[in-house]
Amino acid sequence: MNWWLMIIPFAAALIGWLINSSLIKLLFHPVRPIKILGFTFQGIIPKKQKSFAKQLGKYVSEELFSFSAIEEKLSHPENIEKILPFVEAEVDTFLRKKLIEQMPMIGMFIGDKTILQFKNIFMQELAILFPKLISEYAQNLKADLNFEEIISQKLSSIDFIEFEKKMLKQFRREIILFKAAGAFTGIIIGFLQLFILLLLR
16 A cells, blocks of 8 residues: 555645635635736625615615614603603793793783793693604604614725724634544545545555
8 A cells, every 4th residue: 555645634634724714815805906917806705895885884774773662662652751750840940930031021910820831731742742752753853874784884994904904803613613624624535535445556
């Protein structure tokens, strides 16, 4: 038996490791497109970065960040009830202090009973008005803020070198396992090749 044949499984394992390592590298590099023999090469992720950013921006704006859901949550009666005590305290301060400070003559004609009546009227109107104000504000905000475009621009402008470093660090264990799987597959294929060669001798 030629002992050099034993190199085959280990060479195949090395090749499997290198192939999987290259596949990971090709996900990120080259960052910018380069031409070789008329063919354009670019890393899979940088090539699809803008398309991915646009799709993710659309998904987030439509599925995860819903202005309708925010509007509904804010204008829910329970949430309005939570706000009203703070508003009532401000209205009370306004009627008892600020209004009289600005218009001292009014203080001569209104007492606690009148102030209480005014306050109750104000609070009833505000309880009706708040949901409308929140709805109007949400609609204006939706018109002014294009979350799809904002998210898309942010993702498109990511520093790709830093992104690669973070990804490789975050998935270090999985990457090692992927490379090891390539080596394991290679060594299995190598032993099969060796076995076939020995049978044919």
